[in-house]
Each structure stands twice: as structure tokens, then as C-alpha cells.
Amino acid sequence: MKNIKNLFLITLISLAVTSCFKDEDDIIVSETEKTEEINDFVWKAMNSWYNWQDLVPDLADSKADDNNTYQAYLNQYSSPENLFNSLIYQTDVVDRFSWFIEDYIEQEQAFQGISKSFGLRFQGVQINTEGDVIIYVRHVADDSPASAANINRGDIINAINGTVLTTTTYNTAINGLYQDDITLSFVSENAGTLTAIEDKTISSAVISENPVYLNKVFSDIDGKKLVI
Known part of the structure; x- marks a missing residue:
């Protein structure tokens, strides 16, 4: 019985030691190796399916005949996108x-109308020779943060995150529309004069919009049916 206990103890110790060293056996792939693998995938995909493959010399089937030359070619490109x-x-x-x-899942979601945003589209307009700029809301997505904040098509905004919009500040301030949270300053306009109404702070969220904004059939256009 004593020998069995000792054997059991030795087995446990062996398992513990093996477990301690397991991580050292894990394969660590460097960023360079990852890039090389993806570059190889990109080239082979383009070589197989690209519509103009036969017109691009670097996509010739013979490009991969010599592995060393092929790998040297791929390694010229620091990113798969450049290749x-x-x-x-x-x-x-x-x-x-x-x-x-880069992220095909995000792209597929965008095609389906799924994205993280405030749910509004806008247009910037310079309103005078002094360089003052406003943006007006062109579209508000249903069930979006903008809709929940009672922002409506046609609303006028003259400041983003406290920065008044001008031709000088516009490009920097507008980046706020691509952040997670934003404060918009709404104004009314009368005879060229802007009057402050209120500020609204909203947070972006994942929303789903119908990517088809207009679906209409014209049954008789010069004797033809037109679908848009």
C-alpha cells in the first residue's frame, strides 16, 4: 500500500512539473512572421481570383516557382495592404x-447597415464671409442615439464639444463626430442671425439601418420598367 501511495505521489509531481513547463512549449509567432503569412495569403488569393491577374506581371503563376525568390518578393512589403x-x-x-x-466582419456589418455611430448624417455650410460654419442634419437613423436625443432632420449645429465651427476649426472639430461621446450645440437661424437653443450630449451605439434608403419602381419610362 505504501508503494502505491509513493507511486501516486510521484505521478502527481510529474504532472505538476509538466504543467509548469507547458507554456514554454507554446509557439510564439512574431509580427514579422504573421505579416509574411498574410502576404502569402494575399498574393495567392489575387493570383487565383483577381479579374486582371493575367495583366499584372507580379501575379504570374511563375512568380512562386522559386520559393526563396518568392519569399524575398513578399518580404519587400511591410504590410499586406501595401502588397x-x-x-x-x-x-x-x-x-x-x-x-x-483589415476587418472583414466590420465591413460585412457595414454592408448590412450595422455600425457604431450616433445615427446622424450632416452637411457643413459656410454662412458668411467671416468664416462662420454651421452643420445641418440631413438624416437621423431610427432607434439611434440621435433619434433618442430628439435630434431631427434640418436641425442646425454651430459647435461641437464646445468648439464653435469656423473654416479654421471645422476639420478638427468635426472629428468629434467619430468619437464615442459628443456634445452638440444647437441653434436657430433668423435672417442670418444664430440664436443658441441647447446643448445635447449623446453616446455612440451599435445601430442597424436599412442600407437601401429608397426602393421604388417606375412602371413606364419610355415603355420600360425602372427600379431604383
């Missing part, structure tokens, strides 16, 4: 529709 862009055939001339997506 991808270098393989586009006549960017903005012939191929105007290919782009690199």
Missing part, C-alpha cells in the same frame, strides 16, 4: 472597385 495595392491593375483607371479590408 495588395501594388497588385491592383491600373488603380482608379481600370480597377476602381478593389480595396483592402
